[in-house]
Amino acid sequence: MAMAEREAGPRPGGRSARVQASVHRAARDLLARMDRAAVTIPLIAAEAGVTPSTIYRRWGELNELLADVAVERLRPDMVPVETGSGRGDLLAWAEQYAEEMSSGIGREMIRDVLAAEGETGPRRCCSYARQQIAVIAERAAARGEAFPDIDTVLDRVIAPILFRILFDEALATERVGGLVENAFTAA
Amino acid sequence: MAMAEREAGPRPGGRSARVQASVHRAARDLLARMDRAAVTIPLIAAEAGVTPSTIYRRWGELNELLADVAVERLRPDMVPVETGSGRGDLLAWAEQYAEEMSSGIGREMIRDVLAAEGETGPRRCCSYARQQIAVIAERAAARGEAFPDIDTVLDRVIAPILFRILFDEALATERVGGLVENAFTAA
Numbered sequence: 001m002a003m004a005e006r007e008a009g010p011r012p013g014g015r016s017a018r019v020q021a022s023v024h025r026a027a028r029d030l031l032a033r034m035d036r037a038a039v040t041i042p043l044i045a046a047e048a049g050v051t052p053s054t055i056y057r058r059w060g061e062l063n064e065l066l067a068d069v070a071v072e073r074l075r076p077d078m079v080p081v082e083t084g085s086g087r088g089d090l091l092a093w094a095e096q097y098a099e100e101m102s103s104g105i106g107r108e109m110i111r112d113v114l115a116a117e118g119e120t121g122p123r124r125c126c127s128y129a130r131q132q133i134a135v136i137a138e139r140a141a142a143r144g145e146a147f148p149d150i151d152t153v154l155d156r157v158i159a160p161i162l163f164r165i166l167f168d169e170a171l172a173t174e175r176v177g178g179l180v181e182n183a184f185t186a187a
Numbered sequence: 188m189a190m191a192e193r194e195a196g197p198r199p200g201g202r203s204a205r206v207q208a209s210v211h212r213a214a215r216d217l218l219a220r221m222d223r224a225a226v227t228i229p230l231i232a233a234e235a236g237v238t239p240s241t242i243y244r245r246w247g248e249l250n251e252l253l254a255d256v257a258v259e260r261l262r263p264d265m266v267p268v269e270t271g272s273g274r275g276d277l278l279a280w281a282e283q284y285a286e287e288m289s290s291g292i293g294r295e296m297i298r299d300v301l302a303a304e305g306e307t308g309p310r311r312c313c314s315y316a317r318q319q320i321a322v323i324a325e326r327a328a329a330r331g332e333a334f335p336d337i338d339t340v341l342d343r344v345i346a347p348i349l350f351r352i353l354f355d356e357a358l359a360t361e362r363v364g365g366l367v368e369n370a371f372t373a374a
Contacts, residue, residue, distance in 0.1 A: 114301055114353060126354040155366070159350035160342035166301060167313040167349070168341070179342070185372065 022048045023055060027069045036108060041065070067116030070109040071124050076132050086140025086147045090157070091180045093132060095173050098161045102170035110165065129158050146187040156183040209235045210242060214256045223295065228252070254303030257296040258311050263319050273327025273334045277344070278367045280319060282360050285348045289357035297352065316345050333374040343370040 026048035030039050041062050045052040059065035080093040100106045113121045133153050140147035148156075157179045164171045171179075213235035217226050228249050232239040246252040267280040287293045300308045320340050327334035335343075344366045351358045358366075 111301070114298070122354040154350070154355070155347035156343070156369070159346040162354070163341070163346035163349055166353075167309040182343070182369070182373075186369075 019048075019050060019054060019058075023050060023058075023065070024069050024072060027065060028073070031066075031069075031108075039066075063112075063115050064117065066112040067121045070112035071121045073109055074113070074125050074128055076128055080132050080136050082139065086136055086143070086145045087180065087184060089136040089139065090133070090147075090153065090183070091177060093136060094157050094161070094180055095176045097129070097158070098171060098173060098176050101161060102165050107165060110162070126154070129154065146184075148183045148187040152186045153183050156186070206235075206237060206241060206245075210237060210245075210252070211256050211259060214252060215260070218253075218256075218295075226253075250299075250302050251304065253299040254308045257299035258308045260296055261300070261312050261315055263315055267319055267323050269326065273323055273330070273332045274367065274371060276323040276326065277320070277334075277340065277370070278364060280323060281344050281348070281367055282363045284316070284345070285358060285360060285363050288348060289352050294352060297349070313341070316341065333371075335370045335374045339373045340370050343373070 023044060026044045027039070030043060030047055039062070041055050042052045044065070045055050048055075055065060059068065080089055081096075083089050083092055101110060110125075113125055130150055133150050137147045137150065157176070160179055161171060161176070210231060213231045214226070217230060217234055226249070228242050229239045231252070232242050235242075242252060246255065267276055270276050270279055288297060297312075300312055317337055320337050324334045324337065344363070347366055348358060348363070
């Protein structure tokens, strides 16, 4: 499955990367202090110290920019916690994932990611989850433990967590253990 | 889990119901013949023969109206096919569901449902799936067959189908059988 097609992004440290960083920061700051519906491109531009046309040229429209900001925030910033077993690692990681995604800010990020045109944003989110699960799977393999394949974990653990958040009530954290058990029946 | 809170809708046959039906029909016709991004409330109003303010008063904004139209289209219009066993019925229904949802129009409907404010639309979609699975489960029970509970079917069959459509590549129809098998391990 194609992953992270646009992951490369602008050259780090270049002008383009600096503009992107300041626009992202401005958008995050505004989202933190005002209602989502009140945030506009001219406001973000003023906060970032760039012209609105810089933003229009690069992102086209607000939905695209907010999706980009949300995807960046969903990029994992830590290695999954080590608990001593693959099952324990997956459980700890999935419980934290379920809690973060079902929080107000998590729901807003998922919504922003899905609101943009195209599939790049959603696929990057999926690839972030894959990467984290792969880290856990590799540690399990190094200990000689059986571990389900990544697609099984996506279908049996990640999919129900996101499905319930989007279409029903978020799962109670206690139910995540049952999902992990079900993934391990395929290990 | 709360279901179908707003299901009641306007009194059938009343003026309000007629307006709703003609606005929905107008929106569907326009969506069928022009690009999604070109559809506006004034266009829908002209097509439906109502004033734009009628639509603004009732739906507030375009996203809400299109979500409403999408939810209506997702309402099941047939009883799940009978194959002689609960497992066969669930497989046939889930394969059709996966195909419909991953089609261009299916993706657009899911997207429209998720783009509106609030949780009513997505929950109605979830309750439609529940209703269909319940019909299959009741037939299975009447034949004395074991059948997984509805939440298990949602987590193990519906969730991965929608997750893959939204965040990854749609599942090949052949993979739906594996999801149904996994749901039956809990029967």
